[in-house]
Amino acid sequence: MCLTGVDYFSTLGYQPGIAFLAAGILSPLATLVLVLVTLLVALPVYRQVAARSPNGQGSIVMLEQLLPRWKGKTFVLCLLGFALTDFVITITLSAADATAHILENPYVPKAFDHPVGITLLLLSALGAVFLKGFREAVWIALLFVSTYLVLNGIVLVVGLYEVYLHPESFLNWRNTVFASYSSPWMMLGVSFILFPRLALGLSGFETGVAVMPLVRGDFGDTSLDPVGRIRNTQKLLLTAGLIMSVFLIGSSFITTLLIPAEAFAEGHEANGRALAYLAHKYLGDKFGTLYDLSSIFILWFAGASAMAGLLNLVPRYLPPYGMAPEWAKARRPLVIVFVMITFAITLLFQADVDAQGGAYATGVLFLMSSAAVAVTMANWRTPLGRIYLLMTLVFVYTTIANMVERPEGIKIASFFIAAIVLTSLLSRIIRATELRIHTVELSENAQKMIEEISDQGVRIIAHRPDKRTPEEYDKKERQAREDHSLDSGEPIIFLEVSQGDASEFRDSLIVKGMNVGRHRVLRCKSPAIPNAIAALLLHLRDTTGKIPHAYFGWTEGNPITYVLKYLALGEGDTAPVTREVLRRRVANPLERPRIHVG
Structure with a gap:
């Protein structure tokens, strides 16, 4: 669960700030809609994905099996484009947010106020680690995630206590909401329209399925029927979803009530680090610095887990398809290629967390939509088929709304898709006369x-x-x-x-x-x-x-x-x-x- 949480829970570093910028005073209600989608839509879909791909291949392999021949291969190539968008932006976004936590710390000299340069240094360090050799260690993830959740829990409890001591903050928020919206139904309707902008809070389920080979099963499990592993992975997804739901609602509530609206704006103290802002404000700079360090480590490790995902994903599909040269199976050349891509993305977005949110959400949502489509196709002839179709429509709506609102995501994904398709076709032509x-x-x-x-x-x-x-x-x-x-x-x-x-x-x-x-x-x-x-x-x-x-x-x-x-x-x-x-x-x-x- 902690390996999943490195990606999933680390979004707490920037999710509350993105939520307020997207939904304003409706941020807690929009976050509530996000949590309902997490528990009632995403969780059932990925429980099915876990049951049908128990070796951690995820929804991509499900669609490959459901769609035969070139149709399936073409769809997989498109999905790989969105997966690359997801993983690459995870790396750059996490590094950019780690930079924000560094630069906003009061103990850091103003001479270091060069976000792009520091982000590139963090990305270089990440690449250097993988060039030297990196093995995902469960105990490191456990240390980072448990420390981060404990510190976030402390900030959450202190924030709720501050709201309790100053009830006028809640009353002012409630009065502002009712003055802006005539009825609770309108609030919920607008929140449902706005929630796609908060879709970053859905990330992590793909990682939860990817770690399945590490999940312990029952003694009688077989490679073809790992019942215990599937059951325990489903428990993992439920536990992670419930923990994240509590933190999402709580963090959105206290940051909306306790942080001035102007502090969320670009270049201000709470931008990309809302909970860190509250940690410094109510618990002092020493605790705030500890929180910043914890955020930096987990965000960096989230980038490392995304890099590991890329290094597992590309060799698994492209070289066996004949759509990449054999050197693509090697780790070091791929690391260099991916680090160069993250440099380009960082320079393109100037290490801006908010600007990269749309591209990240596009990758996450398209993968989740594809998972919903795969589950719907696999269950179409069962009584649950129509229910999964409704879940698919929720993801499709969310994905389209995000693409319309923030088209930079689909532009980046389209670039990756075009690059993958063109290089894949070229590689397939070059390698056609191998023995095979x-x-x-x-x-x-x-x-x-x-x-x-x-x-x-x-x-x-x-x-x-x-x-x-x-x-x-x-x-x-x-x-x-x-x-x-x-x-x-x-x-x-x-x-x-x-x-x-x-x-x-x-x-x-x-x-x-x-x-x-x-x-x-x-x-x-x-x-x-x-x-x-x-x-x-x-x-x-x-x-x-x-x-x-x-x-x-x-x-x-x-x-x-x-x-x-x-x-x-x-x-x-x-x-x-x-x-x-x-x-x-x-x-x-x-x-x-x-x-x-x-």
Whole structure:
């Protein structure tokens, strides 16, 4: 829960200030709406996400499974764009708010009043830690989060006590609210309209699901059915949601009543650090400094957890899709890339916490909307399907309202999406002629066929089947022997590769052996037909100790069309692509399987 809280609870550092700037005197009521959405919408959705992705993959893998082939891959790429927005802005926003806590501390000299420079230093330190090597430590998260919650609890209790000692603050607020709005229903209606601006308070549920592999389950749990882990993760989400709800309502209430409105403005003492302002005001600068240090540490650690999330997310999806170079699996190059991106975002927003709020909320809300969509699709045929649809509509409304109100978020997300899609397509094109088959497995009958002819050489006839009758294979054999000048005594084996899911990049190849009349036939299925043939030829070379020969016919048609067809569908002009895959895989031409075209 503390690993989740590093991201979730750290928003208390800036959430009350953002809430007041967004909703003004209605901030406590708008926060109440936010809490209701948290407990009645977000929590049920993510309990379902935890149940359906118990290994911590979250809603992205659910949608990947529910949407097949390229449709699912394309959607995942878009979601990765919003996920990058979420994680990157988490890093920059947390660093910017940590800077605000540093600069507003009375013990810090005014000479350090350079928020952009200090934020860049914090980001550099974060990058340096990950370049050296970083392991998420539960006890560090426990120390930071527990200390931070205790200090916030003290500030909350003291703030409520101040309201109790000065009841006129509550009366003045109540009178101002009723003077501005004619009825409680209007207050709630306006609060519901305003609450999307407070959506940062919903962050943390994705992290809660991501830490599932660390959650202890029952003794009888299995990898396919970890009932105990799912149950305990659902408890984790409920506990974190309840704790955060109490702090959100309480902090919004005391900051609205006890802090002058002008103090929330940009450049003033409470901007981005409302609770720290109250800590210094009512508990003294020493306690306030302790609170600032705790906020700085947890905000920095929130950035570290977001960086760890990025380093887990990108290698998990893009390289296996063939949509990133292999070096993207390495930590250090990715750290450098992400740190450079955070530098650019910080310079773009000038380390302004409020300015980055909209972009952060866009990433968070779109991911939560996608989770709601995935849960609705998974439960559509159940009695709960319509209820989850209503929850999805709440998230969709919140997301759209936030995008309209603060379009900078969708602009940044669109940049990430466009960058991911373009680089993914380019990488997929560049890597298309990799072998892409990591294992080849022959059935017992297929292995027997190879052993029967291996002494006389392995000759493979590539065949696109039609009716698969003995007469069809007789005709194909006569044509192949004539085209390639094969003697009647030279044994041959037909190879038929059927088209699999072309959106997959890597796969295993399972080859089965069939007898059709007097003919030997190998059959298999693969996302990319030329790559499968090349992998099988290399496997036969290594197992028989002889160079196999594969025979093809020329494909009629425009070669450019076939290249595009191969990139999109995994098939095309098979012979030259098979030869190119072998050329890239085997440096020595004398060791390559032979490709014959006639």
